[in-house]
Amino acid sequence: MATRTYREAVDHLNSLQSNAATLEAVRASGGRLSQFAIPEMTSDLNKLNVIHITGTKGKGSTSAFTDSIIRRTRPDWKTGLYTSPHLVAVRERIRVNGAPISEEVFTKYFFEVWDKLKDNAKVAPNLRTLYPTANLGKQTVNPQTPLMPGYFRFVTLLAFHTFLELQVDATILEVGVGGRYDSTNIVPKPIVTGITALGLDHTAILGKTLQDIAWQKGGIFKASEFVVIPPVAGLSELKLGLAGKHQYQNATLAVHLAKKFIAVQTSESVDVDLPPSFVEGLKSTKWPGRCQTVSDPAHAGTTWFLDGAHTLESLQCCMQWYVSPDAALRTSPQFENRSRVLIFNCTNGRSGNTFLGAMLKGAADQLKAHDAADTDTATLFDQVVFCANVTYADGGFKGDLTTLAIPEADLAHLKTQHELADAWASLVPSFPKENIHVLPSIEHAVNVVRKLRTSVEKDVDVLVAGSLHLVGGVIEVAGLSDIAL
Template sequence: IDVAIVEVGIGGEHDCTNVIKTPIVCGITSLGLDHVKLLGNTIEQIAWQKAGIFKPDVPAVTVPQVSEAMRVLNERAEERHCSLEIAPPLNHYPNYPFQLSLAGDVQEINASLAIELVFHWLHAREGQSYDKLRTAPLNEKILQGLATCRWSGRNEIVDTPSATYYVDGAHTIESIEQCKNWFTNSLSKQNKSERLILLFYCSNDRQPDVLLQPLMKCKFDSVAFCSPITSLPTINDKNSQTDTKPGNDQWRATANIVSEIGRLSLHVAAFEKLWLSTIENQTTIPSIHCFHTVSQAIAWIDDSKSSKPSVLVTGSLYLVGAVLKLLDKNDSN
């Protein structure tokens, strides 16, 4: 292995990745209110937890943050005796603009952080001058990486015979806002005027009204709320099982579906309230549908009587993963 990029699970202060005591560099991406039950319900508390990955004498890099978060990160860097730098924007480099394979404004921020992490690695392992790397045009290998990077489920467009899916695993207010901007910009660039469908789900620790709010401006024709369960257990699934004790996959899938029914009703109530309160001169709301499984939702979209719809899938990485899994399976068949 030439290099390992180790992603933190949740937070940083108590994350298992801290077993690595002397990494080359530590990076922190854009912070938002996420995993609040574990990390705290303010941006300052979350920043404190995230900065727990800082190590003595190991450089740290982040991207522009809100002032409250930046103050905490600087305090933690001083406490941990490490430097902390803010990655410059991409237009800092002489050969900007260059191609990014990942769409969305937030990906420019992510790319700027990735470039800085690479520079620190090249400096530590190959002896290249960090200052020269930061001021010189990006080399061809870095440009190639930026142009060919793939990140499934983030700002991803999947075209099928029956619909065009715009898939993004956004699940915080900040990322949902970015997702909305990417979706509307993509529709504008492609001159899309077909029926718009929202396929949405968010997990128990998130508030559907908060995440749905930015999406109101998209004015969807139909909204589908769907649990992130791929499909219902079948008799073939049962016959293939030798373990009939509660807790196996079949039992869990059925139990999950039952528990999600109430959750989806909360989604519907939140959307109806938001629509009627935010859309002016609107006497009707979009058609609203609930599905127990993703396969049911995809089948409903496939049977759409209108012209090829544009479908935004967002709110949950679990939902996005299930949708991509089914679309890939359908494509292979």
């Protein structure tokens, strides 16, 4: 048999993506169609020694902080980190000792899982036959559920298989969509679980206890102890590896998770508030695409500000970071001597007024806080670009960034992007119409930046926000991978 390649593995994986119609059906069902994810996962995963992390926002950053702390506190351990989504390459989701697994390792374990599932699918009439070692009780396969899992569930299974094969000592596991039926919840007994900031604006959880909320929103609360963590003395004085004021809350949770995990695994309690190894871990944490500043390696004078913020809360945090002396205001009082570009996309253009309005309000608040209130938010950006999450100008995707989730009709007519442009024009009526761009690909958007840099006597700052998929595409097309990832 010919050697199978990473490219083939990614193509096979992409075949498991849900298309736009399927995703819409899941949303319409309130997520109930996902409840059949759990039986697809299998058997004894406790040996992975899991730290399980969920929440409405900040779970990825908290996972990154926790991973960094543990690696520096116990360098003799092999540490696994599973997160989602990826920015440029799917193997970013599965990291060992801080680095994404190689293409060769990904390909090897991918096809071990793929072939096993394909072989089982040929002969298994139900899940009891498919997974004889799993504790399924009376659960049988739903007739509408395919035996091959969907994209995220497959990658989750691949991560478990990889970590088991590589015999990791600790696994930091970030949930996917969250909730009781998230496929990461198959782990029977995590060592410790963490819940980051929760969005409490849903009437479905009003009047419930914190434990109820943790179960409904995270679905990972399995322990007998529930602790609301206190602040960590001295943490606020550190310069964290991740930018943004909101990261101190995530770092606080990470410190408590790491302390608890180490105490359980070694029977040695960490009595110091911030041991030196914890400080080193917090300072050196990296998490690409989240409040990240990248100087363009090939185009002097162009600086990229990358934040995959895609909720109201995260967009507010994004503006706190961007409209500050650490980012857009860093050249103040020469604030006006830079040309600023916004590249933005989101999954639904009808949310444009809400999302873009929140960004503009956040910008105004920050300008006031930094004594730049005389600067009109209408002039904060010189150009705004709304582009589809298609990677290249020819309509093609980088393999790892292929998505079937965009409705074809929407993509053909750039419906979402036109709705965003209309929202911006409505919110900022004085903004020059010729400087609002609706474009079919990320490559088109990057080209706007390149042309602007050559046509003006100014340096160019580019804020990319609204979608991690968009941020990943920009990193790929603009050639930032070597320094951004």
